[in-house]
Amino acid sequence: MAPTRPPKKQTKGFSVGPANLPDGTHKRKVQKIKKDLIYKAKLKKQYAKLKAREQAAAAATAQKSVHDREDGADRTQEESTEPAPEPNLEPHPDRLKMLENGSPEPGPEPASTQHHDRRGRRSRPQPFKREAELGQRKREEAEARRKAREEAEKERARKAAERERIRKLMSKARSSGPNGQRKLGRESTVLLEKAKRLVGKT
Template sequence: MAPTRPHDDDPRNPAKKLKKGFSVGPANLPDGTHRRKVKKIKESLIHKAKLKQQYAKLKARADHGPPRKSVYERAAEASDNDDGNNNNEPTEPVPEPTLEPHPDRVKMLEEQSPEPSEERPAERRQRRQRPQPFQKESEVARKKKEDAEARQHARQEAEKQRAAKLAERERFRKTMAKARGGPNGQRKLGRESTVLLAKAQRLMGKT
């Protein structure tokens, strides 16, 4: 009699175990900092496991296969092969050095060099005056400086004239005081007349 297909709900049939992926931390974490941190740790563990698997495969392949030569050994072998090939090739004979000049040089010396044609020297162009930067500003500054110097000179002249007037006035006052100091309170007409005459001449000159 042919064997019958076992039922799924048969207690004698052991249930097939399903592989469950590993988990890091609780599965019911809310979205936030902790969930992102757990996810980052899980991804890091998966990456490390993959690296370990690849390393194990490479190590097993290296153990079973022939030893691989390093880069330096391969470069040394390639240079040795090149040297061997160069030694096998026939070398061309090198011409012996001589004191005779080269034929091309002799030919160039024999040819007559053409006379230089007289060329009219080019006239020198007049150089254009370069535009000076900040020319307007320099002109304004120069004018301001000249005005300041003129004002300073006028101020000094006015101070000199004022000082001269004050000195003359003081001299006039002293002379008039001396003219009144005669005996018995009489005036000295000689001194007083000189001062008054100078004052009258000055007033007439102004008018």
């Protein structure tokens, strides 16, 4: 009776990260890591095979006799002493055409630079544009009101100063002179200014 072999164990593929990840960024990242690991493992296997092949070739050359190795070296020297073919000094036909026609016209820009320029020119979206415009309008209105208020205050101050000046002039004009009479000349100039101002207003 032949000895029974144990059944071959079914190897399950390795897993990276939890198995119940939902579709999305994390799952794609885990899949990428797994692919990278598989690729690196294959690369290591290929490197190991190449290294083993080179070591076998090196061992075979080391086992050759000294005479065989010298013959091989002589052969390579003979091959290297053979004259090399002269290089073709004729310029390429396309280069000849370019030289005859002159420098070519500058072509259109590559699509990538055009795309970059187009993106650079595009205005950035402003999420609160309407609110910013409203705030700017309110600031302008407040500035206009402040200026109008300042102008009105200046006008009031000017009128008050004018009234005070006229009052002082009238008090001086009404005060009696050295002989107890009113100073009609002074009073008349003040009254004339007052009349002119009233006529100018109307």
